Amino acid sequence: MKKIRFGLIGSGWRAEFYIRIAKAIPDQFELTSVLIRDKEKGEVFSKKFDVKVVNSIDELINDHPHYVVLSIKRGVVTDYLIDLFRRGIPVLCETPPGESKEALETLWDQYKKYDAKVQIAEQYFYQPLYASWLKVIEDGKLGELENINISSLHGYHGVSIIRKFFNIGFDNCVIYGKRFHFNLTETYGRGGIVHDGEITSCPRDRLTLEFDQGKVAFFDFSDPAQYHSFIRTRQLTIQGVRGEIDDLTVRYLTDENIPVTQNLNRIDYGLYNNQEWAHAGIMLGEEYVYKNPFQYTRLNDDEIAVATCMLKMDEYLKTGKEFYTLQDALQDMYISLMMDEALKNPNQEIKTSKRSWT
Structure with missing residues (x-):
């Protein structure tokens, strides 16, 4: 190669x-x-x-x-x-x-x-967990999606997942919400684990995005707590007419309308006496909904996602197949800027409009 x-x-x-x-x-x-x-x-x-x-x-x-x-x-x-x-x-x-x-x-x-x-290089939908969620959606298990509650990513990253999961293209939306502040004990940062017990005030943004097609996204993020904390986590709920994803649990109906509940199961090498150390994939029941394209390589989830973007870039140059276009990035950042505008005007409706790239 x-x-x-x-x-x-x-x-x-x-x-x-x-x-x-x-x-x-x-x-x-x-x-x-x-x-x-x-x-x-x-x-x-x-x-x-x-x-x-x-x-x-x-x-x-x-x-x-x-x-x-x-x-x-x-x-x-x-x-x-x-x-x-x-x-x-x-x-x-x-x-x-x-x-x-x-x-x-x-x-x-x-x-x-x-x-x-x-x-x-918008990498999040190539991270193993997000890629697994997307595969469940694309397989049609949830039916037509109607709403999503995402509490895991800030700004344009969160918007990219919302638009990708909803598959709504360049739909306009109405945005409204408010910023709150809550105290949190520091536990972790880019420099490593923190044990001094320092308490800081963290902003928490709660926004609703109502898209023209009728789909609704509930955005909830505390920055930087949800990226660097042992006592705050990410949460995701996606509801469709035939099922839902509730973080690691997937509930859906079979073709015979029989309700099924399954959990996403992460498979890693190097645990409990296994000699390797790497991420293998994520399974839902008996099937893989995600397989790591870099088997046996010691990369964390975000590095796997970034490396996938690097592979996709090479494919784009060879074949013209795009994976995350400038148009999408501009739209995601534009909506993120309008979310900031909504936070400056608490609970007032802010409407997006068509842009030159759409």
């Missing part, structure tokens, strides 16, 4: 995912170089991660990557994307692609102008 060669722009926490993936699956991925404009910072980064660091886009491209991964701060991502569009460089961009409605519109205009090759 020919290796997928990619360059990387960025040196933050998220960019490190791509380095770990390349090192974990060297027979599939090859990191050509990392662009860090600050020379001193780049030298430190190069030694820390044992990667080649360059200081300009020209140097990055001279290493002949098949595509470039853009993983930088939100405030400058639009300018970088447009520069890559102008140069004709295929790009896999971390979300979000912009942070204002004006930036989103500009980006779409530039994308059309240069006929750019771009996909967005």
Whole structure:
């Protein structure tokens, strides 16, 4: 199998995912170089991660990557994307692609102008659990979906799952809700486990999104508690006319209208005397609803999802098959911005409208 060669722009926490993936699956991925404009910072980064660091886009491209991964701060991502569009460089961009409605519109205009090759690394629906939920939905077990309650992902990530699960395209919606604040004892962060018992006030956003087709999403998220806490978890409920997903439990009717209740069962190697250590897949009853495409590789769920985006990007360049388009990313970020607007105006209805990319 020919290796997928990619360059990387960025040196933050998220960019490190791509380095770990390349090192974990060297027979599939090859990191050509990392662009860090600050020379001193780049030298430190190069030694820390044992990667080649360059200081300009020209140097990055001279290493002949098949595509470039853009993983930088939100405030400058639009300018970088447009520069890559102008140069004709295929790009896999971390979300979000912009942070204002004006930036989103500009980006779409530039994308059309240069006929750019771009996909967005919105990875959550490739995570094992989300992929399993999606497979249950696509198999038709729940019938027509009518409402979803999601309490696991913030902003545009949550919106992407809502739109993907509902399969509603670019439907407009009415949004209303409110932000609350609740105290929480710190237990975990990006730096590891915390034992000092510090209590902080965490915002909790509760929003309702009513789409034109009549489908309703109830959005509930506490940031950053639900990403980094041992005493807060994620929750998901999806209800269709013939069944529901209640987190890890799936209830549905057979063709003979016999009610069935089954649980999603995660299969991992390396547990209880097994010598491997990796994720295998997720089963519902006797069938796999998800199989890890990187069997026996030591990746966490988010790394599996990001690596899947990297594979999909290679397929897109070879076949033209898209997996998460710029249009979808712009729409998800636009709705997320309108959700922010709704939070600034508690319990007032905010209506989305058609945009240039729709």
